[in-house]
Amino acid sequence: MRVARRDSVLSHAVLVLASLIAVYPLATIVVRALGGADGWTLANFAQAWTRGSFASALLSSTVVAVSVVVLTSVVATLAAFAFTFLRVPGAKIILGLLLVGLVLPYEVTVYPLYEMLSGFGLIDTYWALILPQVGLSVPLGVFWMNSFLGTLPMSLVEAAYLDGASRRQVLGSIIAPLARPAIGTMATLVFLFTWNEFLLALVLLPQNEAVQTAPLSLSFFSGAARATDPAVTAAAAVLVAAPIILFYVLLQRRLISGVVDGAVK
């Protein structure tokens, strides 16, 4: 018993240490941001907010992320429904091609996307970031919804068909309500990825400050301001991280169990 007790204390100590290390970098920027010449201050936040135009950046990030999440949720749920419950010819091959997208380094798409969206006249608009990110989120969305819908019994759908329900009715009144928690977790993941996306924003929103997203603004801001004012840079980083952390505090329980269960399927 004594040995087990000692094991438990030691193991929890390691766990506490691992957790502290996970939080430490964030804590350093919070502390640096709050630090002033004489005691704690919010002045750095005020400066970062006005100098870096983060109000506009956070709004842009929200517009882009919400649009991508809504579009991805709809198209991925429709597709996963077809893959799971409709006998679409060639479904296996199509699904395989989609799932390759899960591990693709999207560096390979970046230049052609830039040319394509320039051609459409969309560079430096929200659409330049929204449309490709839906495309890039589709594999995750479909994979996620497929794993969930695969757990539902086929008989559920067949019973409805025998009752004369159409595909749309089956999806709308049986599948969608059941899938709501899975859609929620998928939407949360896509939201996080989209909000944090950096390379695409750098390439597709290069000039127009009014549509630049929060990570991109922070990157420009810290590139320019860092040497002169680490405290203001840290405050800017906290401002960019804050909404996501708030979001995370609210949703972490479901997000993490969703990821843990969903990832292994």
Place this chain on the structure above:
Amino acid sequence: MTTDVRLSGSERVTPLRPAAPVPPKRRARRDWIGYAYLAPALVFYGVFVVVPILQSIQISFYDYNGLSVASWVGLDNYAAVLSDGRLLEALGHSFVFLLFYSVLPVMLGLLLAGLMSRIRIYGLTAFRALLFLPQILSTVVVAVAWRGIYDIDGPINEFLRAIGLGDLARAWIGDFDSALPSVGLVGTWIEYGLCMVLFLAGIAAIDREMYEAARLDGAGAVREFFSLTVPSLRPQIVVAMILTVTFALRNFDIVWNTTRGGPGTSTTVPSVFVYQFAFQSRDIGLASALAIALTVVTLAVVGVVLLLGRERDSKGGRRARRAS
């Protein structure tokens, strides 16, 4: 199977299937209308992922600066990728990053899982939330935080000076010797929590009786770790490897926002060159060939992980890989 299928009788209009009792196993009908449901996803994926990849492949055979007419150069860009010292060096860095972003986090995660398998964990939800935190932060925020930590006056150097090792203090990401492992450790920090969370969930699913049986058989902690914990976690290990490996090989954000590939070329990676060639030096054919090479390497490494994960797959993994 009658769940709350709320379809009134009046909606019985056009039965999709013959009303005759079809045995549910045999579903002969091909559903072409199903494509209507796939179409929106396929259009987005096709237009914004597949077409750009095909275009990248095409451009990779040309000498192209984005302005004047492209000229066909065959495999020259690929030859350049394979012979250019900078690019090979960058690829070498990617493999170093694989160690830091993938191998090290997975090992740390397994170690923790091994410790935790012997005890009851208190406060697991809170620990998970904290360990997962690095995953949700923007990589740009992460880079700002770590640049501060590695700063010449940052906490690491302060600590070294405080314990009398001030000689070791340096600008960690500005120094040719320490920049690569320093940037690598940022990746370790991002990924180890994810691995731990995945593995902790995995060991929670292992039957407690297996551990009791192992202990009754006289298995020590080490033996138990290698013959029970690790094999049981195989599906989680495969997932963790795939997630971390793809992140490691992409890895534009962290490098760009900490060092821009410097000092010199000491931390540069293929994706940074892809960006620089495509948008700064305008050697787009070379950028495309490099991006294609990076894609091939990524798919190959993921393939190896999947293969290794499957090969020794006896009982642990089968269960989890749900047939469907």
